[in-house]
Amino acid sequence: MRIIGVKRLHDSCGVEVAALIEDQKQVTVIASLPDFWADPAGHLARPPAGPTLALSAVEPVPPVLPDARVFCIGLNYSEHAAEGSFRDQELPPYPTLFARWTQSLTVDGAEVPVPSNEEGLDWEGEVAAWVGSPLVDASPEEAVRAVIGYSTFNDLTARKAQKLTSQWSLGKNGDRSGPIGPLVPAAEVGDLKDGLRLRTRVNGETVQDASTDQMIYGVGETLSLISHTLSLRPGDLLATGTPSGVGYARRPPQLLQPGDTVEVEVEGLGVLRNIVVSNHCRSAGPAPL
Structure with a gap:
């Protein structure tokens, strides 16, 4: 599994955490950025349940909290x-x-x-x-x-x-x-x-x-x-x-x-x-x- 941060190009969802599909042309949303880091082990243990989006429809960003060290x-x-x-x-x-x-x-x-x-x-x-x-x-x-x-x-x-x-x-x-x-x-x-x-x-x-x-x-x-x-x-x-x-x-x-x-x-x-x-x-x- 490869995990990245994404921002939808035509949506105001904020930063979300998503799993890269093997062909790396699509991602499946896992959770919002704060929700993911509230329980990262739990989210990684479950199959991603969010929508699958074309990689061209999102902007990749680091999956890092703004106040992280x-x-x-x-x-x-x-x-x-x-x-x-x-x-x-x-x-x-x-x-x-x-x-x-x-x-x-x-x-x-x-x-x-x-x-x-x-x-x-x-x-x-x-x-x-x-x-x-x-x-x-x-x-x-x-x-x-x-x-x-x-x-x-x-x-x-x-x-x-x-x-x-x-x-x-x-x-x-x-x-x-x-x-x-x-x-x-x-x-x-x-x-x-x-x-x-x-x-x-x-x-x-x-x-x-x-x-x-x-x-x-x-x-x-x-x-x-x-x-x-x-x-x-x-x-x-x-x-x-x-x-x-x-x-x-x-x-x-x-x-x-x-x-x-x-x-x-x-x-x-x-x-x-x-x-x-x-x-x-x-x-x-x-x-x-």
Whole structure:
């Protein structure tokens, strides 16, 4: 099952959560966005009961609540840490966490603009985990059991803005810079520790090729850590970090330019494909929620 958010083009139903039909030309509505996240496990356990609509009759949007929190792990693969901030240094005992705002998220197929003061955007292929039940002071085992699903994610980064200060928020929240793929139920994915192959391609050339079993900080351990400071809620997201092969670490550096196509493919989760466009396309704004 592949779960996406949709807005009907000729209706005022608001954002709904729907299941993609296998041919990916139709969707079946499951529930409104708030109703889905009030009981995601229950909705996924039942066959979708809503109407079936042509994909051409809806606008795909991230199935994310406007007040959800999007936590991201920085430097979660040892080779990526070595090509960046922790070359020849000991890795920290806890994950480096930063936040995205939901307004920065977009979907497969969306155009992503390069900010005006950037020479390009950098790719960061990742897996994102969706929290499906409340977590407060959870153990790692409880936390990973609370994950309702996973998605392919691309943490597209404005490197100049990211490096202005020690805090990364500015460079990680450009317009439409967080494409996220359909939610795939956790039961269909299995444990990331077993290793899902993750590849990123730029104009067809593979630039990242790794496995999720190479992650330093696991999903359960990281969600557990967060839950001891703040309560996690259904619909919150954890982006699990990117492997080595990002553009800024190459010699010479390579960044995404207008016209480039970037793809992130994760085993069992599918391909996330986006086109980079010029700053003049920013007027369209982020994908609506």
